[in-house]
Structure formats: C-alpha cells, structure tokens
Amino acid sequence: MTGEPLDAPPVPDYAALHRLDGRVFVLLGAGNGIGRQTAHALTAAGARVLCVDVDAERARAVASETGGIAHTADITRRAEVRDLFAYAQRELGPLGVVVDIVGMARYAPLAELDDEAWDWHFSMVLRHAWLTVQYGGEALADAGSGPMVFVASVSGLTAAPLHAAYGAAKAGLVSLVRSAAVEYGPRGVRVNAVAPGVVWTPRVAALIGPRGPRTQRPQRPVGPRRRDLGHRVDPALLRLAALVVRHRADARRGRRGRREVPVPDRRRRAVRHGPLPRGARPVRGG
Numbered sequence: 001m002t003g004e005p006l007d008a009p010p011v012p013d014y015a016a017l018h019r020l021d022g023r024v025f026v027l028l029g030a031g032n033g034i035g036r037q038t039a040h041a042l043t044a045a046g047a048r049v050l051c052v053d054v055d056a057e058r059a060r061a062v063a064s065e066t067g068g069i070a071h072t073a074d075i076t077r078r079a080e081v082r083d084l085f086a087y088a089q090r091e092l093g094p095l096g097v098v099v100d101i102v103g104m105a106r107y108a109p110l111a112e113l114d115d116e117a118w119d120w121h122f123s124m125v126l127r128h129a130w131l132t133v134q135y136g137g138e139a140l141a142d143a144g145s146g147p148m149v150f151v152a153s154v155s156g157l158t159a160a161p162l163h164a165a166y167g168a169a170k171a172g173l174v175s176l177v178r179s180a181a182v183e184y185g186p187r188g189v190r191v192n193a194v195a196p197g198v199v200w201t202p203r204v205a206a207l208i209g210p211r212g213p214r215t216q217r218p219q220r221p222v223g224p225r226r227r228d229l230g231h232r233v234d235p236a237l238l239r240l241a242a243l244v245v246r247h248r249a250d251a252r253r254g255r256r257g258r259r260e261v262p263v264p265d266r267r268r269r270a271v272r273h274g275p276l277p278r279g280a281r282p283v284r285g286g
Contacts, residue, residue: 018045019045019046020042020045020046020047020096020097021045021046021047022046022047022048023046023047023048023096023097024047024048024050024088024092024093024094024095024096024097025042025047025048025049025050025096025097025098025099026050026052026084026085026088026095026097026098026099026136027039027042027049027050027051027052027068027099027101028052028075028098028099028100028101028102028128028132029052029053029075029100029101029102029103030049030051030052030053030058030059030062030063030068030101031051031053031054031055031058031059031061031062032053032058032062033101034101034151035053035062035101035102036062036065038099038101039051039062039063039065039066039068040065040066042066042099043066043067043068047096047097048068048069048092049063049066049068049069050068050069050071050088050092051063051066051068051069051070051071052071052072052073052075052084053072054072054073054074054075055072056070056072059071059072069091069092071084071087071088075100075102075128075131075132076123076124076127076128076131078131081128081131081132081134081135082135084135085135085136085138085139088139089139089142094142094143094144095136095139095140095143095146096143096146097140097146097147097148097149098132098136098139098140098146098147098148098149099148099149099150100128100129100132100136100148100149100150100151101151102124102128102129103124103125103151103153103170104124104125105121105125105155105163105166106120106121106165106166107162107163107166108162108165109161109162110164113164113165117165118165121165121166121168121169122165122168122169122172124169125166125169125170125172125173126169126172126173126176129150129173129176129177130176132148132150133148133176133180133184133191136148137180137184137187137189137191140184140188140189141184141187141188141189144188145187145188145189145190146188146189146190147189147190147191147192148180148184148189148190148191148192149191149192149193149194150173150177150191150192150193150194151193151194151195151196152170152173152174152177152193152194152195153166153167153170153195153196154195154196155167155170156169156170156171156172156173156174156195157171157174157195170195173193174193174195177191177192177193178191
C-alpha cells in the first residue's frame with residue numbers, strides 16, 4: 001500500500017461516448033468505397049444520414065442498405081451545394097455533422113499534366129470542400145455548433161511519383177481544413193480531416209489492377225498481407241465525429257483533461273483529441 005487514496009471518480013459509459021443517436025449527418029460521396037462504409041458505420045452508431053452522391057442509383061442503394069435518406073447532387077457546383085444544405089435543414093432539421101468523402105485521382109507524370117487534368121483534380125479534390133465549408137459551415141453555425149470532417153490523404157503531406165496534381169490538391173485541402181477551423185471555431189464549428197494512405201476500394205482496385213498489392217508490399221511495414229480497406233478508415237471518421245460531438249457537451253460541463261488551443265480572437269477553446277486507428281493520420285485543424 002502506498003497510502004494514496006483509491007481512484008474514486010466515476011467511470012463514464014465509454015460505449016455511449018461513440019453513440020450518435022438521432023444526430024443528423026450529411027455524408028457527401030456516400031455512394032461507394034469509403035463513403036458507403038462510412039454510411040454503415042454512422043447508421044450503426046444511431047445517426048440519421050443523408051446519403052449524397054452524384055449518381056442517383058448509388059445514393060438510393062446505400063440509403064436502402066443503411067436506412068438513410070438518398071439525395072443526388074454534384075457538389076462541385078455551387079448551386080447544387082447551396083440547395084443540398086437548404087434541403088437538409090428544411091427536411092431534417094438542425095444539422096449535427098457534415099462528412100465529405102469525395103475525391104479521386106488520375107495518376108500521371110508531372111511533365112505530362114495538361115490544363116484539363118490539373119483543373120479536374122482541383123475540382124474533384126478541393127472545390128467541393130471549399131463549397132462544403134461555406135454552406136455546411138453556415139448550416140452548422142446556425143444549428144449552434146457541430147463538426148465537419150474531411151478525407152485528406154498522405155499525398156497532401158508527402159510526395160510520390162505521378163501524384164503531383166492530386167497531391168497539390170490534397171495539400172490545399174489540408175490548408176483549407178486548418179483555415180476553416182480557425183475561422184469557424186469561434187462560432188462553435190470544428191473542422192478536421194483524416195489522411196489515409198492507399199485504401200483498397202473497388203475504384204482503386206480497378207485503377208491499379210492486380211499489380212497494386214505487389215507494388216505496395218515494400219511500403220507495408222506491418223506485413224505484406226494487409227491492405228487498407230474502406231472499413232479501416234471509417235472508424236477514424238466515426239471517432240472524429242463522435243469525439244467532436246461529445247466535446248461540445250464536455251465543454252459545457254467544464255470537464256477536465258483537455259488541452260488548450262488558441263484561436264485568432266484570443267479566446268481559447270478546449271479541444272479533445274484521441275487516438276485514431278492504424279492506417280489513418282489525423283490532420284488537426286481545430
């Protein structure tokens with residue numbers, strides 16, 4: 001015995017910390033890959049999910065699988081993003097969380113990139129995120145508070161052959177996330193991203209083909225048999241969403257155990273960050 005008192009503080013319901021019962025999510029890019037898996041993860045945690053995809057059939061299929069609500073929109077178009085969030089607020093009530101999965105790549109040598117390929121990457125990777133921040137951020141601020149979560153990429157943090165346009169656009173996304181966190185934080189809106197490596201979705205499998213696992217094998221320190229699948233990233237998204245939702249309640253109750261992060265107006269907000277699953281890197285905006 002050391003003479004120290006027993007640890008007496010109450011133990012929280014840790015499983016409940018990840019529950020999202022009744023909370024309204026707008027999930028952009030829900031139709032396949034990471035988006036489809038995320039729709040399942042969120043609804044399994046109790047969320048009401050608006051499953052948004054540019055392909056109406058995919059949106060309906062995922063909504064049918066998960067019990068979500070299908071919505072079709074091209075989120076690279078300003079008018080459609082504006083109408084999407086107006087619809088969500090009108091039909092579902094105050095928004096709780098916005099998750100943006102959208103992003104694609106066309107790999108090519110830097111010297112061979114033309115204007116169309118460069119502009120396509122910035123539209124497919126960055127433009128929709130900018131529009132989502134503008135309209136989704138305002139919708140969450142109108143609701144009182146809430147998080148936005150984006151999917152960045154290690155390509156925006158490091159470099160690799162054939163990734164110049166995609167990596168530049170993802171790096172822009174990382175910067176946008178940080179800027180949005182600074183600007184929207186004082187209004188109660190938190191903005192974060194996860195930055196996975198190669199995720200073996202059906203689209204990536206079709207793009208890379210059977211050579212993919214062989215070329216990736218030397219880069220896998222955890223062993224040659226493992227591939228990062230969509231469901232490996234989704235727990236990271238779910239954890240970010242759950243923690244930032246829980247943070248709002250924690251901040252109101254004044255719980256301890258948070259580190260302080262400055263914001264530009266010199267007020268300080270308490271932010272809780274937790275560990276993420278292997279295979280995803282956090283990009284902490286605020």
